[in-house]
Amino acid sequence: DAKTTQPTSMDCAEGRAANLPCNHSTISGNEYVYWYRQIHSQGPQYIIHGLKNNETNEMASLIITEDRKSSTLILPHATLRDTAVYYCIVRPFITRGTSYDKVIFGPGTSLSVIP
């Protein structure tokens, strides 16, 4: 099972900020929060990741609560091209040697940007 819970769907008006929430109440100390998105008929695309500090890049901002049990992905000025399914994933940062953990995607949040 996915370690995160997200709303099934959300709408956002074009040009407004889109705020996508994610709950990860069982996150452990060495796990990062990653966000991916998947536009229709494409593979998932990396957006951003963070541990405990807020992060910003050219695509989005990530706000992580102080207790790290939830986070919000912010698309500051949503465009029609941001319509996609957004996946919130928790993942260990460091893998030891050849060991690794399977990436577990949940169903994500289907974001519709409305003109």
Next chain:
Amino acid sequence: GAGVSQSPRYKVAKRGQDVALRCDPISGHVSLFWYQQALGQGPEFLTYFQNEAQLDKSGLPSDRFFAERPEGSVSTLKIQRTQQEDSAVYLCASSISRGGFSYNEQFFGPGTRLTVL
């Protein structure tokens, strides 16, 4: 630069046919993953390669599914005697690092949509 490519993009098979799906990862990427994505669901892990070694195949749903990466670059996912429940999008992803996800992001291909009639 070139990203991950997959071929064919679409495949229609009759039930019982064998299919082969190809993945060309980004050059130099050590890790390669296959995922299966059913309609309306997130991708589900199938198998993982580090170079030519298949280190995890625990996600393969049955012994009809077989994956290989003989020279540590191109990978092929083969499905024998396809069934209707095999209909899905099959995604390939590659990562420069060992251990896959960790610090280096996974780059996904566009997927192959398999429809079994």
